[in-house]
Amino acid sequence: MENQKDYNAAEATVTETDTELTVTVYKNKSHRLWLTVLLKIVAYAVLVLGAVLLVFPFLWMLLSSFKTGNEASLQFTFFPKQWVFENYKELFTGTDFPIFRALGNTVLIEVSVIIIGTFVSAMAAFSFAKLKLRHKTFWLLFLMSGMMVPYAALMLPQYRAFDAMHMTDTLWPLILPGFFGNVSMIFFLIQYMRGIPNAYFEAARIDGANHFTCFILIMLPLIKTAIAAQVIFWFVGIWNDYFAPSLYLTSRNRMTLQVLLGQLNAGTSGKYLPMALAGAVLSSIPMLVIYISCQKFFIESLAISGVKG
Amino acid sequence: MENTVNAATAESELSVPPQAPPKKKPRSRVEKRENLVAFLFILPPVVGFLIFTAISMGCTFVFSFQNYYVRRGTSEFVGFTHYVSLFSGMFKAGELGNAFIKSVGNTIFLLLSLPVSIIFGLVVAGLLRLGDVKGGKIFQILYYLPAVSSAVALNIVWRYIFQSNGLLNHMFGTGTPWLSDDMLLKVAIVLKNSLNATGGAMILLLAGMLNVSKELYEASSLDGAGKFKQFFAITLPMLTPVIFYLLITGLIGGLQSYADSQVFAKGDSGAATIVYFIWQQRTNGAAGYGIASSASVFLSVCIMIITLVQFKVSNKWVYEE
Numbered sequence: 030m031e032n033q034k035d036y037n038a039a040e041a042t043v044t045e046t047d048t049e050l051t052v053t054v055y056k057n058k059s060h061r062l063w064l065t066v067l068l069k070i071v072a073y074a075v076l077v078l079g080a081v082l083l084v085f086p087f088l089w090m091l092l093s094s095f096k097t098g099n100e101a102s103l104q105f106t107f108f109p110k111q112w113v114f115e116n117y118k119e120l121f122t123g124t125d126f127p128i129f130r131a132l133g134n135t136v137l138i139e140v141s142v143i144i145i146g147t148f149v150s151a152m153a154a155f156s157f158a159k160l161k162l163r164h165k166t167f168w169l170l171f172l173m174s175g176m177m178v179p180y181a182a183l184m185l186p187q188y189r190a191f192d193a194m195h196m197t198d199t200l201w202p203l204i205l206p207g208f209f210g211n212v213s214m215i216f217f218l219i220q221y222m223r224g225i226p227n228a229y230f231e232a233a234r235i236d237g238a239n240h241f242t243c244f245i246l247i248m249l250p251l252i253k254t255a256i257a258a259q260v261i262f263w264f265v266g267i268w269n270d271y272f273a274p275s276l277y278l279t280s281r282n283r284m285t286l287q288v289l290l291g292q293l294n295a296g297t298s299g300k301y302l303p304m305a306l307a308g309a310v311l312s313s314i315p316m317l318v319i320y321i322s323c324q325k326f327f328i329e330s331l332a333i334s335g336v337k338g
Numbered sequence: 339m340e341n342t343v344n345a346a347t348a349e350s351e352l353s354v355p356p357q358a359p360p361k362k363k364p365r366s367r368v369e370k371r372e373n374l375v376a377f378l379f380i381l382p383p384v385v386g387f388l389i390f391t392a393i394s395m396g397c398t399f400v401f402s403f404q405n406y407y408v409r410r411g412t413s414e415f416v417g418f419t420h421y422v423s424l425f426s427g428m429f430k431a432g433e434l435g436n437a438f439i440k441s442v443g444n445t446i447f448l449l450l451s452l453p454v455s456i457i458f459g460l461v462v463a464g465l466l467r468l469g470d471v472k473g474g475k476i477f478q479i480l481y482y483l484p485a486v487s488s489a490v491a492l493n494i495v496w497r498y499i500f501q502s503n504g505l506l507n508h509m510f511g512t513g514t515p516w517l518s519d520d521m522l523l524k525v526a527i528v529l530k531n532s533l534n535a536t537g538g539a540m541i542l543l544l545a546g547m548l549n550v551s552k553e554l555y556e557a558s559s560l561d562g563a564g565k566f567k568q569f570f571a572i573t574l575p576m577l578t579p580v581i582f583y584l585l586i587t588g589l590i591g592g593l594q595s596y597a598d599s600q601v602f603a604k605g606d607s608g609a610a611t612i613v614y615f616i617w618q619q620r621t622n623g624a625a626g627y628g629i630a631s632s633a634s635v636f637l638s639v640c641i642m643i644i645t646l647v648q649f650k651v652s653n654k655w656v657y658e659e
Contacts, residue, residue: 069471076466076477080477082533086496093495105504149383157380161372177590178642180594181612185634186393209390212387265486269487271488272613290488294601306495309488309495320486
């Protein structure tokens with residue numbers, strides 16, 4: 030919200046100084062006007078071209094998912110010669126690439142990780158923000174130091190451990206780590222919770238509520254929107270995650286959507302190419318819906334992260 | 339980051355005294371109890387960190403000095419052998435060392451998309467401001483679209499665009515072998531990644547531009563500076579923190595790239611990155627596991643150094659208020 034205001038304000042001052050300029054150096058007025066118009070034309074042209082370049086792959090994905098395998102791989106056509114729905118039908122009904130199983134697996138990971146992980150993260154954030162914890166700074170830095178360790182440095186021992194427990198090719202290696210919370214979520218929620226007055230909790234404590242009750246009955250309802258925002262980010266992250274799932278999941282019935290998509294792509298003799306594209310379309314739709322409906326929030330949180338970072 | 343944390347905790351401690359009882363007692367039973375409860379609340383993330391980060395990291399370190407016999411499940415200590423063989427490819431042609439050096443080279447080449455995307459982002463954001471373009475929000479939404487989309491889906495469609503009879507070759511009437519030539523393959527990845535990362539860079543740079551104090555512009559326009567001069571003399575220097583942030587986060591992410599090698603290049607050695615090398619080596623005989631581990635240690639040391647440099651340097655040469 031604040032951002033939006035700043036944006037307008039800044040825009041206003043720019044135009045203001047602009048007119049000021051044209052007044053003070055009126056001799057150059059026509060020259061300047063000409064330059065401004067040219068700049069505007071160039072700006073729109075470049076911006077529109079860029080937008081077309083970036084959005085086009087999505088359209089291309091959609092168009093080409095209606096082509097036959099031969100048409101997509103052997104020749105070049107812009108629009109499908111003949112619109113076929115076989116690719117989608119094959120994905121929905123075929124057994125080679127069980128897309129509904131993949132969807133189910135993805136949702137299973139999303140739901141279990143997000144419900145438990147969010148609860149755990151919020152609880153830790155509550156402790157950091159509102160309780161008297163000794164060595165608070167140490168523990169926070171301790172947790173945050175994990176953010177600079179790349180997953181590549183952790184995957185081999187983790188894989189070996191999950192293998193020893195016969196958990197490879199199950200969803201457990203992807204679900205279990207999520208149960209222990211998410212550091213960036215903890216960090217974000219701490220900052221949000223600090224803004225909530227202590228008086229709420231003191232009053233409840235006097236009435237005999239314990240810390241856990243305070244957290245559940247007072248804090249959680251107050252930070253609903255902040256949690257929702259973080260959950261959306263996490264949801265998108267898990268949905269698009271490819272690296273770890275592709276390491277662990279090897280049989281097609283166990284795969285998440287992204288890993289199955291990777292399989293569709295890897296298996297391409299040209300026959301599967303439009304099917305892979307159809308799969309890409311299907312897996313993108315939920316993210317597009319979420320992104321478009323929450324776009325303001327996505328862009329604003331990104332902008333804030335950069336200004337603060 | 340460190341500073342924010344310290345400052346923030348200091349702040350919260352400052353806000354405590356008014357509510358605290360006037361007499362300072364030694365730690366009461368109530369306080370001890372609260373401390374215990376507070377610790378229990380943060381216990382799950384702490385345990386998770388210990389298991390999934392600290393212990394895992396330690397194991398990787400230990401494994402990097404070992405040979406691992408998968409069938410027998412035993413290990414033997416081999417000292418720095420794996421580290422030596424990783425880097426031996428630089429001096430003499432050993433097949434394995436070569437593969438690693440090549441993967442380092444590939445990873446660094448692919449990082450080219452980073453400066454390119456920042457320049458793209460700067461151009462787009464600059465034009466949006468200079469041209470006083472209406473509907474900036476819509477452009478931001480469209481440009482950021484690839485960043486929230488799945489890397490796999492994007493790689494599939496971009497591969498289709500780059501294939502020998504694909505859209506790109508058709509449009510320009512060329513027969514460029516984008517996907518089968520080692521160098522062109524990397525160029526293709528850099529091109530698509532630069533485009534896809536433009537939106538993020540643009541949004542951050544725009545936010546940075548709006549943060550520049552308006553007085554600077556007013557003062558300079560009184561001195562007769564035009565829009566272009568203002569852009570290069572004021573806006574650009576003031577954007578160094580954002581550019582630095584983009585570089586560091588991009589560097590850390592880029593060093594860990596995997597999907598490009600696996601999905602876009604389909605495992606072609608011409609675009610195999612360090613992480614791809616690590617995952618491939620893992621099953622390559624008794625030494626493979628140790629070699630993969632030592633490459634992981636190398637990678638994480640690089641990333642930790644970059645992160646620490648960020649903390650140090652960002653205060654020095656980057657303009658910050």
